[in-house]
Amino acid sequence: GEDVEQSLFLSVREGDSSVINCTYTDSSSTYLYWYKQEPGAGLQLLTYIFSNMDMKQDQRLTVLLNKKDKHLSLRIADTQTGDSAIYFCAEDTGRRALTFGSGTRLQVQP
Amino acid sequence: NAGVTQTPKFRILKIGQSMTLQCTQDMNHNYMYWYRQDPGMGLKLIYYSVGAGITDKGEVPNGYNVSRSTTEDFPLRLELAAPSQTSVYFCASSSEGLGNTIYFGEGSWLTVV
Numbered sequence: 241g242e243d244v245e246q247s248l249f250l251s252v253r254e255g256d257s258s259v260i261n262c263t264y265t266d267s268s269s270t271y272l273y274w275y276k277q278e279p280g281a282g283l284q285l286l287t288y289i290f291s292n293m294d295m296k297q298d299q300r301l302t303v304l305l306n307k308k309d310k311h312l313s314l315r316i317a318d319t320q321t322g323d324s325a326i327y328f329c330a331e332d333t334g335r336r337a338l339t340f341g342s343g344t345r346l347q348v349q350p
Numbered sequence: 351n352a353g354v355t356q357t358p359k360f361r362i363l364k365i366g367q368s369m370t371l372q373c374t375q376d377m378n379h380n381y382m383y384w385y386r387q388d389p390g391m392g393l394k395l396i397y398y399s400v401g402a403g404i405t406d407k408g409e410v411p412n413g414y415n416v417s418r419s420t421t422e423d424f425p426l427r428l429e430l431a432a433p434s435q436t437s438v439y440f441c442a443s444s445s446e447g448l449g450n451t452i453y454f455g456e457g458s459w460l461t462v463v
Contacts, residue, residue, distance in 0.1 A: 281457070337383055
């Protein structure tokens with residue numbers, strides 16, 4: 241089976257960079273995703289990376305993938321208070337549904 | 351653009367009652383999903399469907415039933431509500447199951463007392 245693990249909490253100051261980490265166990269994952277959940281809302285797709293890539297950049301977001309260690313990270317540059325949310329890592333192993341981690345709560349202090 | 355719409359947004363049920371969570375999408379997606387999210391946890395897949403007339407169990411299907419009579423609708427039924435079903439329920443859809451964006455509804459908060 242597969243399991244996706246994330247640290248539960250991260251606190252940063254406004255303007256700093258945030259790095260949220262994720263580990264997964266299923267080496268057959270083809271796509272890996274980052275979703276953002278704001279309080280009382282559903283999940284919104286932030287970005288994703290295909291398994292044959294090791295980095296993807298999208299404005300303030302940088303995704304790094306280390307397939308050997310099964311490690312995925314999301315870096316948010318110049319973190320803002322509006323970035324405060326729960327961030328979920330998810331993997332797509334081709335079994336028709338995503339497997340989610342338990343989420344990392346990002347708190348941005350002014 | 352409506353996207354994925356879930357109703358109701360909030361509901362309190364008594365133990366043993368039944369209810370249906372409605373989900374509809376207007377993107378003509380073949381794949382639809384029901385997830386539950388318990389406090390401090392990730393999402394667990396309850397049921398999914400790859401097209402009208404086809405449904406399959408996910409990770410935590412016990413206590414739930416689904417149907418998919420149309421492409422647009424994927425209702426989730428709780429037959430005998432139990433306190434363990436207190437959770438936030440998310441419906442989602444995608445055009446294909448692999449590598450395509452999954453769109454989520456805003457969630458349904460269900461409390462069983």
